[in-house]
Amino acid sequence: MSAQAMLTVLVTGASGGIGSAISRALAEKGHRVLLQGRNAERLQQLKAALPHSDRHQILVADLLNEAERLELVRSCEQLPGGLDALINNAGVSAFALLGETSDKELARLLHTNLLAPMALTRDLLPLLKRSQRAAIINISSAFGHIGHPGFGAYGASKAGLHGFTETLRRELLDTGIRVHYLAPRAVDTSLNSEAVNGLNHALGNKSDPPEKIAQQCLQLLHSKYGRRRFVGWPERFFIKINALFPALVDSALAKKLPLVRQFAGATDPLPEPGKS
Numbered sequence: 001m002s003a004q005a006m007l008t009v010l011v012t013g014a015s016g017g018i019g020s021a022i023s024r025a026l027a028e029k030g031h032r033v034l035l036q037g038r039n040a041e042r043l044q045q046l047k048a049a050l051p052h053s054d055r056h057q058i059l060v061a062d063l064l065n066e067a068e069r070l071e072l073v074r075s076c077e078q079l080p081g082g083l084d085a086l087i088n089n090a091g092v093s094a095f096a097l098l099g100e101t102s103d104k105e106l107a108r109l110l111h112t113n114l115l116a117p118m119a120l121t122r123d124l125l126p127l128l129k130r131s132q133r134a135a136i137i138n139i140s141s142a143f144g145h146i147g148h149p150g151f152g153a154y155g156a157s158k159a160g161l162h163g164f165t166e167t168l169r170r171e172l173l174d175t176g177i178r179v180h181y182l183a184p185r186a187v188d189t190s191l192n193s194e195a196v197n198g199l200n201h202a203l204g205n206k207s208d209p210p211e212k213i214a215q216q217c218l219q220l221l222h223s224k225y226g227r228r229r230f231v232g233w234p235e236r237f238f239i240k241i242n243a244l245f246p247a248l249v250d251s252a253l254a255k256k257l258p259l260v261r262q263f264a265g266a267t268d269p270l271p272e273p274g275k276s
C-alpha cells in the first residue's frame with residue numbers, strides 16, 4: 001500500500017471481539033490503527049499480534065471518564081499525520097427486563113453506547129475535518145431497530161445512536177466527512193452472556209463471526225458516500241417489516257416472552273392469563 005493510501009483510524013473498544021477483528025482487518029490492509037480500550041494488557045497483546053506492529057498506537061481510556069476522554073482527544077491531536085477515521089465501536093450490553101434494571105445500569109448503558117460516542121465524535125470533528133478522506137463509522141445493533149424484550153436499555157441506546165448518526169451525516173453533508181452506520185445482529189463475542197447465548201439458541205437466532213463485521217466496516221471506510229448497513233438475513237427483512245408493520249412483530253415476539261423471561265431470570269410473577 002502506498003503511503004498516500006494509508007489511513008490513521010481510531011478504533012474504540014479495540015480490545016473487544018469486534019474491535020480486535022476490525023483492528024486486524026485494518027492493519028492487514030496497511031492502515032495505522034489507534035487502539036483504544038480500558039484494558040492495557042489486552043491492547044498490548046493485540047498490538048503485538050498485528051501486522052506492522054510498530055505502526056500502531058495504544059490509547060488507554062475509560063470513555064465514561066471525561067478527563068480520560070479529553071486526554072485521548074489530545075493524543076489524537078498530537079499525531080503528526082492527523083486522524084482520518086473514527087470507528088465508534090466500544091459498547092456494553094445488558095439482558096434484563098426493565099423492572100429489574102437499576103438506575104445505575106440504565107445510565108451505564110446509555111452513557112457508554114450513546115453519550116460517549118456523541119461526545120468523542122464532537123471533540124474529534126475539528127481534527128477529522130482536516131483530513132481529505134475523513135470517515136466516521138458508528139457500530140450499532142439490530143436491536144436499535146427491533147425493540148426486543150429484555151434489551152430495553154441496550155435497544156434504546158442503539159436506537160439513539162441511529163438517530164445521532166443520521167443527524168450527523170446530514171449535518172456534515174457540506175464537509176468531506178462521510179458518516180456510516182453499521183448494525184450487526186448477534187456476533188460471537190464475550191459481550192453476550194451465557195443467558196443471551198442460551199436465549200439466541202432457544203429462539204434459533206443466528207450469529208456472525210466478528211471478522212464478518214470487520215469486513216463490512218472496511219467496505220464502509222472506503223465507501224464514497226455515507227451509508228447505513230444492516231448485517232444478517234432474515235434480520236434485515238424483519239427490520240423492514242418492523243418499520244412498516246410493527247404489530248406483526250409484536251405478535252411474533254409475544255409468543256417468545258416466556259423464553260425471554262426464563263433466560264432473563266425474571267423474578268416478578270407471570271401475568272395472570274387474559275391480563276397480559
Ligand SMILES: NC(=O)c1ccc[n+]([C@@H]2O[C@H](COP(=O)([O-])OP(=O)(O)OC[C@H]3O[C@@H](n4cnc5c(N)ncnc54)[C@H](OP(=O)(O)O)[C@@H]3O)[C@@H](O)[C@H]2O)c1
Pocket residue numbers: 012013014015016017018019036037038039042061062063064088089090091092093112139140141142183184185186187188189190191192
Ligand atoms: N456481540 C454482539 O452480539 C453485538 C451485536 C450487535 C452489535 N454489537 C456492538 O458491537 C460493539 C462491540 O461489541 P463486542 O461484541 O466486540 O463487545 P466486547 O467484546 O465486550 O468489547 C467491548 C469493547 O468496548 C470497550 N469498552 C466498554 N466500555 C468502555 C468504556 N467505558 N470505555 C472504553 N472502552 C469501553 C471494551 O474495553 P475493555 O476491554 O477495556 O473492557 C471492549 O474493548 C458494541 O458497540 C456492541 O454493542 C455487538
